[in-house]
Amino acid sequence: MQLLKWHGQLILLNFLMFMSWRPCRGLNVPSYDANYRANPTRRSAVFAQPSSYYDQYAAAGPKPLTADQRRAKLTALSNPDFYFPADPEADLAEANEPEPALERQRARPAPAAGSFSYNEKDKNGPSHWYRVDVRCGGRYQSPILLNTSSALLVNRKRPLRLDGQTNLPQTILLQNDGHSAKFTYNWRTGADRPVLRGGPLKTKYLFDQFHFHWGVNSTVGSEHVYDYQRYPMEIHLVFYNGLYESFAAAREQVDGIAVVGLFYEIYDHSVDEQLNTWTRFLRNVVEPNSQHTIEFIDTFPLYEVIGDVEWPYFSYEGSLTTPPCLETVTWIVATKPLLVTEKEMKQFRRLQSPTGLMVNNYRPVQKLNHRRVFLY
Numbered sequence: 185m186q187l188l189k190w191h192g193q194l195i196l197l198n199f200l201m202f203m204s205w206r207p208c209r210g211l212n213v214p215s216y217d218a219n220y221r222a223n224p225t226r227r228s229a230v231f232a233q234p235s236s237y238y239d240q241y242a243a244a245g246p247k248p249l250t251a252d253q254r255r256a257k258l259t260a261l262s263n264p265d266f267y268f269p270a271d272p273e274a275d276l277a278e279a280n281e282p283e284p285a286l287e288r289q290r291a292r293p294a295p296a297a298g299s300f301s302y303n304e305k306d307k308n309g310p311s312h313w314y315r316v317d318v319r320c321g322g323r324y325q326s327p328i329l330l331n332t333s334s335a336l337l338v339n340r341k342r343p344l345r346l347d348g349q350t351n352l353p354q355t356i357l358l359q360n361d362g363h364s365a366k367f368t369y370n371w372r373t374g375a376d377r378p379v380l381r382g383g384p385l386k387t388k389y390l391f392d393q394f395h396f397h398w399g400v401n402s403t404v405g406s407e408h409v410y411d412y413q414r415y416p417m418e419i420h421l422v423f424y425n426g427l428y429e430s431f432a433a434a435r436e437q438v439d440g441i442a443v444v445g446l447f448y449e450i451y452d453h454s455v456d457e458q459l460n461t462w463t464r465f466l467r468n469v470v471e472p473n474s475q476h477t478i479e480f481i482d483t484f485p486l487y488e489v490i491g492d493v494e495w496p497y498f499s500y501e502g503s504l505t506t507p508p509c510l511e512t513v514t515w516i517v518a519t520k521p522l523l524v525t526e527k528e529m530k531q532f533r534r535l536q537s538p539t540g541l542m543v544n545n546y547r548p549v550q551k552l553n554h555r556r557v558f559l560y
């Protein structure tokens with residue numbers, strides 16, 4: 185009798201061990217041994233072929249889940265900690281590829297503001313950005329495809345808050361930096377600077393600047409692709425971790441940057457309506473590498489640009505979408521688009537870059553690799 189009881193316990197123990205070991209099998213966690221770190225060649229190898237994702241999702245609608253995806257999703261819902269999207273090819277590639285030597289790359293002096301192009305045909309086009317800065321060939325790059333169906337729902341969420349949204353700056357510096365139109369606010373005191381906190385963020389993040397990515401027409405333009413759709417424009421509000429002294433100091437730190445991205449959708453009910461009156465300043469920076477100071481009397485608060493921060497959003501760990509492509513960004517991408525008129529879009533499409541019209545200044549989507557994307 186005693187023996188039988190023992191036997192039963194053993195079987196139960198075995199069963200428990202089996203269950204706890206099973207979910208780990210699919211993970212294929214890369215081993216971070218010295219060998220991997222010593223191999224400097226892998227980044228260029230990965231990026232030698234041009235991205236095949238380029239715009240193939242622009243027109244297609246959402247596809248139904250395959251049996252595998254459904255299974256993966258069920259696993260995800262029951263145990264988010266063990267979920268990685270089913271992507272056998274990426275798994276294989278990961279197993280054969282050594283991990284990049286991050287420390288060494290950090291130590292490398294940053295190359296002089298290298299010139300990069302958004303044109304895939306150029307020698308310094310998006311698939312060759314790793315030549316401008318090796319970090320652009322990293323594994324955790326942005327933008328990516330965001331799908332509602334494969335994101336992990338976060339149930340116990342802390343609200344995302346943006347304080348100081350209605351504060352007015354002293355002046356606003358508007359720059360055409362050759363790649364985008366950038367608005368940098370000049371605050372009277374540090375206390376006026378808007379602060380982003382909550383949601384996926386562990387500390388306070390201070391507002392630095394916002395800029396845009398847009399298309400030559402309204403079928404393209406946004407960097408992130410949301411449920412297989414590209415929007416005509418995307419705004420990026422860049423924040424840096426308050427633990428660090430400045431944006432420049434923070435951007436090299438793992439938790440240094442948070443970027444809030446919002447899509448724009450065309451509002452076409454009335455041709456004459458002005459939704460984003462601040463777009464009128466763009467005409468002052470048509471020339472590449474020009475700038476314009478918006479005086480106090482004309483300044484506008486962040487609230488006038490993005491309104492309330494009350495939307496569901498995706499969050500994931502990624503990078504800056506332009507060289508040096510630092511992988512220090514916590515992305516927060518809103519699912520609710522803002523509105524813009526075609527007339528206002530024309531103000532953006534009139535801007536000049538050093539090589540012609542500044543349009544289609546969006547980076548192709550990057551591989552997800554083993555990252556998880558959360559939906560808050």
Ligand SMILES: *[C@@H]1O[C@H](CO)[C@@H](O)[C@H](O)[C@H]1NC(C)=O
Binds near residue numbers: 269552
């Ligand atoms: C979204 O779906 C595409 C195509 O099925 C896939 O390649 C991509 O990794 C998915 N993105 C996320 C964040 O899961």
Ligand SMILES: *[C@@H]1O[C@H](CO)[C@@H](O)[C@H](O)[C@H]1NC(C)=O
Binds near residue numbers: 402403404
């Ligand atoms: C819009 O731009 C895209 C990308 O450059 C191009 O493929 C497409 O033909 C354009 N569509 C229209 C309606 O002009």
